[in-house]
Amino acid sequence: MNFIGIQAAGTLLSHIIFILLTFWALQAVRVEKVIRKQHVNQAKVLYLFVSIAIGYLVSSFFMEFILSSQNLIFLFER
Template sequence: MIAEFGHQALISILSHLFFIALAWWALQSINYEKLLRGNHVLQARVLFIFLSIVIGSAVSNFFLDYLLWSQQLPLLFQMIM
C-alpha cells in the first residue's frame, strides 16, 4: 500500500515536470517583445516561468485526474455485479 503511494507520487512529480516543460516550450512561440516595456526582460521571463507553471500544472492535474478516474472505472462494474 505504501509503495503504491510512492509510485503515485513519482508519477505526479514527473507528470508535472513534463507538462511544465511542455508549456514552457509552447510559450516560446509567442512574440512577446511587442508587449514588453523597455528594459523589463527579467520580469517577462519570470512571468513566462509562472505561466508555464500554471498551465503545466493545470494540464498535469487534468491528466492525473483522468488517469485516476480510468483506474477507478472498473470498480463501478464490480459494485453492480
C-alpha cells in the first residue's frame, strides 16, 4: 500500500513540474498580435489552460514511459 502512495505523490509532483515548465516555456511565445486589446484576462486564462493541457500530456507520457520501461524486464523473465 505504501508503494501506491509514493507513486501517487510522484505522479502529482511530475504533473505540477511539467505544468510549471510548460507555463514558463509559453512565456516565450509572442501572442500579442493575436489577442485583442480588451481581452487580456481571457488570454491569461487561455495560457493557463494550454499550460495545464500540454504539461499534463507531457507528464503522462514520461510517467507511462518510465512504467513501461520498468515492466520490460517481465518480457525476458521465464
